[in-house]
Amino acid sequence: MNTRIVTVIGVGNMGGGMAANLLGKGWNVQVCDIDAAKVAALAQLSATAMARPADAAAESQAFIVCVVDAAQTEEVLFGEQGLARMLRPGHAVMLCPTIAPQDVESFAARLAERGVHTLDAPMSGGPARARDGSMSLMLACEQAVYERHAGLLRDLSAKVFHISEKPGDGARTKLVNNLLAGINLVGAAEALALAGRLGLDLGKTLDVIEQSSGQSWIGSDRMRRAIAGDYAPRAHVTLLEKDTRLAVAAARTAGFEGPLGERASRVFVEAHQAGLAGEDDAALFKHLGGKS
Template sequence: MIPVKQIVAIIGAGNMGGAMAAHLLAQGWTVQVCDIDPSKVAALEKKGALALATPAQAAIDSVAFVVCVVDAAQTAEVLFGDHGLARMLQPGHTVLLCPTIAPQEVENFATRLAAIGVFTVDAPMSGGPARARDGSMSLMVACAPAVYEAQTTLLQAVSAKVFRISDRPGDGARTKLVNNLLAGINLVGAAEVLALAERLGLDAGRTLDVIEQSSGQSWIGSDRLRRAIAGDYAPRAHITLLEKDTRLALEAAKAAGFEGPLGARASQVFAEAHQAGLAELDDAAIFKYLANR
């Protein structure tokens, strides 16, 4: 059991941040949480979390300050806004950046934090809320070796799959974008073939049974399409998240002078589904979009 004197502040208590907070609370950590949605904070208070009205109210003796919001704009506000963490951060403090954002944004944030003596751990997450809640999600970590050593206890507490990417903040984001581009390609592909199976008169569930035990299997295909077959589109990860992530991955690819045959088309499908009115649904709704074309 982790001593309760260890405090961690989590800014952003949505699907992933909230699940991470619940997991740490169950291990005995003292967890402070802040979110623009009071109901999310209230739910974690019932589990023992301490509520923050603003990021700047985080305890100065926190082990680390975990930013778990959606995008770069929200990250900038959490860090450097009027009520942001930078107002109370001291030299030697550490910020974990967990959102999926552009590598250049991570580098920019790390540079700004370094200017006030604050360390950055580039630590995007993967695996979804259920895995964040049970501690089996993946973390792709890039930071200086001494910072990694100092934060090993926390990193291992939140994830059983900590991947040490490099010493350079930004490389975690690069790895996450590569992963999520493949996730997007796999999801669009799985939804396409299942929509085709139905059009051919096949039973979608039985077809997926075969795929899961054959060469076409993918984790995201099984996870999302089981829900899609059941008509369950309640958002765990909105369509807009993979729309954003695949777009960022393509921007990183362009900057590196690389162009592949599949990523751009998969990204376009997410954008089309958004425009078709599915933005607030789970990304399993890619199946619904393709099946209704």
């Protein structure tokens, strides 16, 4: 197996950043996406374009699936032109979407029937960090599989956390993280909207927050964009809407009910219903700032 060939299916904001990062580190990267423009942009960087997942090179060290949800993952893996048509025993599939742990477990079991290894590998940090390799990668897979692909994982992320050997635990960790991200973002948007209502300078207020106890990375990142009126989507409102919904569902399954998660999740739903689904999730500021 040529350890310098890798396949990335789904090259949107995160997958595209990962592919560009690997190309810059000398990997031979195959890319596939329903958006031809995204594939063409990476082809300009020397990636090899694929029309369908089933066209992936059998020599690939890993097949990285970086789509949005479980339905798209199902299509990529087991659809009519999915990876399953060419996967062989010993191959490895990295599942990077934020999906329910039960879905990860189901995909891993079906792949295992074919002798294919699963790396449950959700990520966090945004497109810029995917591009420069500084994103976080939450990994659940067998130790031997982890060691076999350690070089690829190091090139993908300077922050690889090997959570456990059980597929599904990566997804669980990501949901916990993203629930807190959602809560923090709703809180930051609410606080800055209040600052505006109190007549405070928003930039100076955020300067204070960033050096004080109210600071959060996602709050600073998104609210700086909101202050600038920049709602071009890096992470659509619908992504944390999905992720917080999945996290609340996982909490219910575990018999846990917290005071903030479900309410924060509802704010993303409300922003979606207000027509902000296609905007960056910094638009929560615009949504909450319009409330009386």
